[in-house]
Amino acid sequence: MEHKLDISVVVPLYNEAESLPELTAWIDRVARGEGLSYEIILVDDGSDDGSWEVIERLKSSCPAIRAIGFARNYGKSAALYCGFAAARGEVVFTMDADLQDSPDEIPAMRRMILDEGYDLVSGWKRKRHDPVGKRWPSKFFNWTARAVSGIRLHDFNCGLKAYRRKVVKAIEVYGEMHRYIPILARQAGFRRIGEKAVEHRARKYGESKFGLERMVKGYLDLITVSFLSRFGRSPMYFFGSLGTLMFLFGGVTTVWIIAAKLYKQYHDLPLRPVADQPLFYLAILAVILGVQLFLAGFLGELIDRNSSDRNKYLIDRTIDCK
Structure with a gap:
């Protein structure tokens, strides 16, 4: 029988070996401070920088770590899909592995799910520590997503999100659909979608994986998810x-x-x-x-x-x- 936990933290990663020890220790500190039973699900999306070896070392000192390693790079949506399938927590969190998302936001976002009745809470990076070339395309992208979906979120693509467990078990994430999880959740019947302003930190290690091709794929997937939400079954x-x-x-x-x-x-x-x-x-x-x-x-x-x-x-x- 599956043992349920208070929270699951799903972390998709690609070549983030340097940040993993600090991130997992931070999540552990926050969860223990709140007295929460937890698991950290690290999904290695085909890293070639030794990330898996780091995960194996971390597992020996942190039993709460579980991990999935892909044979090649499939993308963030694939990592989230497999992480969601493995999650056992009552509330499931996602965050990026680059330390730009703060685990300190976990308690407040969990309370929004359990006490305020939200099905999904999306982070809003009100003050972003990213280059202009990444911020302005993101603003335009979010404006378009709001106009098409009718969901009033400032930051669809924020990696830090909290979900009621039944949400992640009901949605199917593929392609670049991780950007549109709030739309997928509403399509699946979960309409209590909230937002919380969260701390966004400057990248400490490595380089951003952001590229122009992700914006192109993102817009193509926006068309896809908009079509599927209306005509996917008919x-x-x-x-x-x-x-x-x-x-x-x-x-x-x-x-x-x-x-x-x-x-x-x-x-x-x-x-x-x-x-x-x-x-x-x-x-x-x-x-x-x-x-x-x-x-x-x-x-x-x-x-x-x-x-x-x-x-x-x-x-x-x-x-x-x-």
Whole structure:
């Protein structure tokens, strides 16, 4: 039988060997100070700087550490997905491994979950210690996410979050979807989403893994999660409706063009051959696209009803996470 704990702290990491001893000691100090039973789940996302060896050494002095090591780098969403699956805490926290998130925020965020009834509490880095080239794209990204989702959070991408346990067991994180966990949670029926201003610290070790490609992937995934939140279980509603409208437009236009030609021909009026009219070809194109969109919706329904689990990651080592 699974033994439940007060809190689980899931820490995805990639090449953060220098920061791990300080981070785990800090989490241990905070949890013990609050009298909480806890576990630290370190998910090594294919590090090549000796992070796993550091984790093995830390385990000998901190039994609360559990760890998952990927065979290669899959990304933060994959790490969170596996960490969530392994978590046993009543309240589950996530934080980055670079020491920019403060474990001192854990007690207050836990109280917001247990005492104030929130399902999810997202950190808000009100004062960020990041370069301008990272802050301004993040501001624009968060504005777009708020506008699309309707969730009034200042910082969707803050790594420090707290979740009621049933939330992390109900959501599916993949791609770059870790940015949109509040949207995924609301889609799963968890609407009590709160926010807390948290301390953000300057990076102490290593370099940021942030890059332009993450922004591009983030926006593509925003489109994906917005679509899935509306039509994920019924793609026919989107593709079928759009396809039907295009088919009707093309069909009615084609009939009108042919009928107009026959009318003019019957009354000996000047007329243009149907094949000389660009509108005729546009109408035929609309009919073809309409049929294709309708079939896309139909195939989407078939795939959705027969799909298997998409999250398959090659884990080649674990510590107490079986």
